[in-house]
Amino acid sequence: xxxxxxxxxxxxxxxxxxxxxxxxxxxxxxxxxxxxxxxxxxxxxxxxxxxxxxxxxxxxxxxxxxxxxxxxxxxxxxxxxxxxxxxxxxxxxxxxxxxxxxxxxxxxxxxxxxxxxxxxxxxxxxxxxxxxxxxxxxxxxxxxxxxxxxxxxxxxxxxxxxxxxxxxxxxxxxxxxxxxxxxxxxxxxxxxxxxxxxxxxxxxxxxxxxxxxxxxxxxxxxxxxxxxxxxxxxxxxxxxxxxxxxxxxxxxxxxxxxxxxxxxxxxxxxxxxxxxxxxxxxxxxxxxxxxxxxxxxxxxxxxxxxxxxxxxxxxxxxxxxxxxxxxxxxxxxxxxxxx
Amino acid sequence: xxxxxxxxxxxxxxxxxxxxxxxxxxxxxxxxxxxxxxxxxxxxxxxxxxxxxxxxxxxxxxxxxxxxxxxxxxxxxxxxxxxxxxxxxxxxxxxxxxxxxxxxxxxxxxxxxxxxxxxxxxxxxxxxxxxxxxxxxxxxxxxxxxxxxxxxxxxxxxxxxxxxxxxxxxxxxxxxxxxxxxxxxxxxxxxxxxxxxxxxxxxxxxxxxxxxxxxxxxxxxxxxxxxxxxxxxxxxxxxxxxxxxxxxxxxxxxxxxxxxxxxxxxxxxxxxxxxxxxxxxxxxxxxxxxxxxxxxxxxxxxxxxxxxxxxxxxxxxxxxxxxxxxxxxxxxxxxxxxx
DNA sequence: CTCCGGAAGTTATACGTAAAACCTCGGGCG
DNA sequence: CGCCCGAGGTTTTACGTATAACTTCCGGAG
Numbered sequence: 001x002x003x004x005x006x007x008x009x010x011x012x013x014x015x016x017x018x019x020x021x022x023x024x025x026x027x028x029x030x031x032x033x034x035x036x037x038x039x040x041x042x043x044x045x046x047x048x049x050x051x052x053x054x055x056x057x058x059x060x061x062x063x064x065x066x067x068x069x070x071x072x073x074x075x076x077x078x079x080x081x082x083x084x085x086x087x088x089x090x091x092x093x094x095x096x097x098x099x100x101x102x103x104x105x106x107x108x109x110x111x112x113x114x115x116x117x118x119x120x121x122x123x124x125x126x127x128x129x130x131x132x133x134x135x136x137x138x139x140x141x142x143x144x145x146x147x148x149x150x151x152x153x154x155x156x157x158x159x160x161x162x163x164x165x166x167x168x169x170x171x172x173x174x175x176x177x178x179x180x181x182x183x184x185x186x187x188x189x190x191x192x193x194x195x196x197x198x199x200x201x202x203x204x205x206x207x208x209x210x211x212x213x214x215x216x217x218x219x220x221x222x223x224x225x226x227x228x229x230x231x232x233x234x235x236x237x238x239x240x241x242x243x244x245x246x247x248x249x250x251x252x253x254x255x256x257x258x259x260x261x262x263x264x265x266x267x268x269x270x271x272x273x274x275x276x277x278x279x280x281x282x283x284x285x286x287x288x289x290x291x292x293x294x295x296x297x298x299x300x301x302x303x304x305x306x307x308x309x310x311x312x313x314x315x316x317x318x319x320x321x322x323x324x325x326x327x328x329x330x331x332x333x334x335x336x337x338x339x
Numbered sequence: 340x341x342x343x344x345x346x347x348x349x350x351x352x353x354x355x356x357x358x359x360x361x362x363x364x365x366x367x368x369x370x371x372x373x374x375x376x377x378x379x380x381x382x383x384x385x386x387x388x389x390x391x392x393x394x395x396x397x398x399x400x401x402x403x404x405x406x407x408x409x410x411x412x413x414x415x416x417x418x419x420x421x422x423x424x425x426x427x428x429x430x431x432x433x434x435x436x437x438x439x440x441x442x443x444x445x446x447x448x449x450x451x452x453x454x455x456x457x458x459x460x461x462x463x464x465x466x467x468x469x470x471x472x473x474x475x476x477x478x479x480x481x482x483x484x485x486x487x488x489x490x491x492x493x494x495x496x497x498x499x500x501x502x503x504x505x506x507x508x509x510x511x512x513x514x515x516x517x518x519x520x521x522x523x524x525x526x527x528x529x530x531x532x533x534x535x536x537x538x539x540x541x542x543x544x545x546x547x548x549x550x551x552x553x554x555x556x557x558x559x560x561x562x563x564x565x566x567x568x569x570x571x572x573x574x575x576x577x578x579x580x581x582x583x584x585x586x587x588x589x590x591x592x593x594x595x596x597x598x599x600x601x602x603x604x605x606x607x608x609x610x611x612x613x614x615x616x617x618x619x620x621x622x623x624x625x626x627x628x629x630x631x632x633x634x635x636x637x638x639x640x641x642x643x644x645x646x647x648x649x650x651x652x653x654x655x656x657x658x659x660x661x662x663x664x665x666x667x668x669x670x671x672x673x674x675x676x677x678x
Numbered sequence: 679c680t681c682c683g684g685a686a687g688t689t690a691t692a693c694g695t696a697a698a699a700c701c702t703c704g705g706g707c708g
Numbered sequence: 709c710g711c712c713c714g715a716g717g718t719t720t721t722a723c724g725t726a727t728a729a730c731t732t733c734c735g736g737a738g
Contacts, residue, residue, distance in 0.1 A: 013693095013694055013695085014694065014695065014696095015694080015695095025694090025695080025696095026695095026696080026697075028695095029694095029695065029696055029697075030696085030697085033695095033696070033697090035696090035697085059694080059695070060693085060694050060695070062693085062694080062695095063693070063694035063695045063696090064694080064695055064696080065695095066693090066694080066695075067694080067695045067696050067697085068695085068696070
C-alpha cells in the first residue's frame with residue numbers, strides 16, 4: 001500500500017483530487033456528493049472517483065459540518081453506562097442512525113466523568129439533536145437551553161420541552177408481575193423499590209400498588225446495587241407481622257441481591273419466597289434460580305427514539321410511542337409455601 | 340428566560356457578540372479564547388463577556404475544528420458495550436480527557452450496529468486520535484490507514500503501528516490464580532477458556548498453562564455467555580479420568596455459568612469444585628457463592644490510555660505501561676474435597 | 679521636538695466544503 | 709440564419725472561527 005500523496009504528509013483535500021483529475025474542486029464535490037446526474041459526464045465522474053481513491057481522499061467532516069450547518073450526529077444521554085440496558089438502547093439507536101448516515105455519540109451523565117467545564121465541550125456544536133434515556137428532568141437542564149431538539153425515552157411524558165417521547169409500558173409490566181404472583185396464590189407482598197429517583201421507578205411503584213390493592217404490601221427502598229438490595233431485603237423481612245411470600249423488585253440487580261439475602265436468612269427461592277426482577281438483564285439468567293422478570297425491548301426503544309429524532313429534524317411531527325413489555329417467568333417465582 | 344437574540348432564531352455567532360459589544364470579531368475571539376492579556380483592556384474584555392452571556396453565545400465547534408485542524412476528540416473503540424469492563428475503561432479515559440478539554444466518543448465495534456458504509460462516517464474527520472481496547476489486530480484494519488495516532492489497550496504489544504501500548508498484567512493474574520488454587524491443595528484443573536479470539540485470552544491461557552505445568556489440566560472453550568459456559572463445563576466434566584477439583588475461567592461470566600452447570604450436576608461450589616473468574620465484574624458479587632476472581636484496574640487503564648494519546652498528540656514519546664492486577668479471593672474457591 | 683515602543687485594537691485571511699450563479703459550446707428549431 | 713437550450717463544466721461565495729499582520733494613539737526618553 002504505497003501512498004501516492006501529492007503533498008508531503010498533509011491529508012489530501014478535494015482540491016488535490018481536482019488537480020489530480022484535471023477538473024475543478026466544484027466538480028469533485030458534485031461527483032463525490034452524488035449530485036452529478038446531468039451535470040457531469042460519466043467519463044469525468046469516473047476519473048474523479050479514480051483520483052479520489054488513488055489519493056485516499058476522505059472529506060473533512062469539520063468543513064462539511066460548517067458548510068452544511070448540520071452534523072448528522074446525535075447525542076445519547078444515559079444515566080449510567082455500566083447498565084446493560086443503556087448499552088442496548090444505544091445499539092438500537094445507532095443501527096437506525098447508521099441507516100440514515102447519522103452517528104450517535106454517547107454521553108453518560110455525571111458518573112465520575114469529572115466536572116467538565118461544559119458537558120458539551122466535546123460535541124455541542126457538532127450535534128443535530130439529543131436523545132435522553134431514563135434521565136431525571138432536572139438532570140437535563142444543561143441540555144435544555146440549547147436550541148437542539150430533544151427526544152426523551154422512558155421519561156415523564158408530561159415533560160413538555162421535549163420534541164417527542166417514547167416510553168415503555170412499565171406500568172403494564174408491573175401489572176403482569178402482580179397478576180402472575182396472584183395467580184400463583186400469593187397474598188402477602190414486599191416491594192423492593194429503587195432509591196434512585198426516576199420517573200420509570202415511580203410508575204412501577206404506582207402500578208404495583210394499584211395492582212396489589214387490598215393485599216398486604218411492605219415497601220423498602222434500596223440503591224441499585226447488590227449490597228444495598230441485601231440490606232433492604234433484611235429490613236423488609238424484619239418488619240413485624242406475617243412474612244411476605246413474594247418479593248417484587250424494581251430491577252434485576254435488586255432481585256439478585258434479594259435472592260442472596262434470602263438464602264443467607266435460610267429461606268429458599270422460590271419455595272419459601274418468590275422473587276421477581278425487572279429489565280431482563282443478562283444477570284437474570286446468570287444467577288440461580290434464574291429470575292422471573294419483565295423483558296424490555298431496549299433496542300427497540302433506542303430505534304424508536306432515533307426515528308423520532310430524525311422525524312423532528314425533518315420537520316415532521318413525531319408521534320409518541322408506548323412500547324409493550326412482557327413478563328418472562330423463570331425459576332425464581334412459584335406458589336407460596338403451603339400452610 | 341427571555342432570549343435577547345438580535346437576529347430571528349439563528350444561533351448567535353462571534354460577530355453578533357462583537358456587534359453587541361461594539362468591538363470587532365477578532366477581539367471577541369481573543370477574549371473568549373483567553374488570549375487577551377496585554378492585547379485587550381480589562382474593560383473591553385468585560386463587556387465582551389457580558390454581551391456573549393446576554394446572547395447566550397456558544398462557539399461553533401465545526402468552525403473551530405476547521406480553523407484549528409484538530410478537534411480535541413478521541414475515539415474509543417471497544418468490542419462490546421454491554422461488558423461492564425469497557426464502560427469502566429471509558430469512564431477513566433473520559434475523566435482524563437475532560438481535564439484536558441478533550442471529549443471521548445465511543446465506538447462499539449460491529450456488534451449489531453449495522454453495516455454503516457463507513458464506520459467513521461459520524462466522526463472520522465472530527466477526531467484527533469484513537470484508543471482501542473482489547474480489539475483483535477485485524478478488526479482495527481479500517482482504522483489503520485487513517486493517519487490518526489492509535490493507542491492500544493490490553494492488546495498484543497508486539498503490534499507495531501500503534502503509537503503506544505498500555506496493558507494489564509493478566510499473565511500475573513493467572514499466576515496468582517494458579518498459586519491460590521495450588522496453595523489450597525488442588526492438583527487437577529480444568530480451564531474454561533474464551534472462544535472469542537483475543538490477545539488477552541491467549542496470554543491468560545499461556546500463563547495458566549505454564550503456572551500449572553506438571554498438573555492435570557483439561558481445557559474447553561466457550562463463547563462469552565452463561566449458556567455457552569454451562570455447556571462447556573458439562574463437556575469438561577464428562578471427559579474421562581478423575582474429575583478436576585478446580586475450574587479456572589477466563590472471565591466472570593464464564594465462571595457464573597460454570598457454577599450454574601456444576602450445581603445442576605449435583606456438585607457444590609466450592610466444597611466439591613472450586614471456580615475462579617476473571618475481571619471482577621459486578622456479577623462476581625451478585626452470584627452465590629461470590630466469585631474468587633482477578634480484579635482489573637479498568638478505569639486506570641482508560642486513564643493511562645488517554646494520557647498516552649495526549650502525550651503522542653503533544654509530540655512526546657509515550658512510554659508503554661503494564662498495570663498490576665490483584666487476586667480477590669471470595670467464596671467460590673476452597674480446599675479440594677478430602678479423599 | 680522627534681522618535682520609539684507598547685497598549686489596545688482592527689483588518690484581512692485561511693481552514694475545506696457545498697452549492698448557487700455563471701460560462702461556453704454545439705445542435706436543433708423556427 | 710438567428711436563437712435558444714441543455715450538457716458539461718467553472719468561478720465564486722459563504723459557513724464561523726483563530727490568528728498573523730497591520731494600524732492608531734499616547735507617554736516618555738533622547
